Amino acid sequence: MSLKPATLSQADAIIGQYPHKRSATMPLLHLVQEDRGYINDADMAWVAEKVGVTPMQVLEVVTFYPMFRREPIGRRHIRVCRTLSCALRGSYALMASLEKSLNCKRGETSADGNFTIEFVECIADCGCGPVVQVDHAMHENVTPDKAEAFAAKIRTSLTDTNYGKTAPQPGTPEWNG
Ligand code: FES
Structure with a gap:
């Protein structure tokens, strides 16, 4: 497994918060992903055993939700919104520039392992597009000229x-791209 001891103990605490163990499936997957950076087959088997479902049922959850990853990602995870409001403000041109500048194709991880860049759908900040999420931080108004x-x-x-x-x-230069 090689998950951190803190992750293992948090898992039990999380399961204890639910009347039915299986309800903890998604929180446990988030916990594992936070620790390892992605979710491998052994992780899914471990979660399945912890919550009393089959590994296949955990796999179904992991493959249904796009926020769960089955492969390692780069040191910086860059998500560019491409839904209508952001697209109209230039998210496709922004993506093209970022791909070039970071030497990384969309949907892939750069050869040096530093960056993973991908398009995502609306991340609920439509009035300030184009919006880019880098790891846990949101960046607004990242227009193509700022790429x-x-x-x-x-x-x-x-x-x-x-x-x-x-x-x-909000309102700081970093926030505003
Ligand atoms: S359309 Fe980009 S955040 Fe909603």
């Missing part, structure tokens, strides 16, 4: 020891 600077910022974050310690706040 190169935005890519540079993502590259810089790889060596920023404070990265991820604070979330971008």
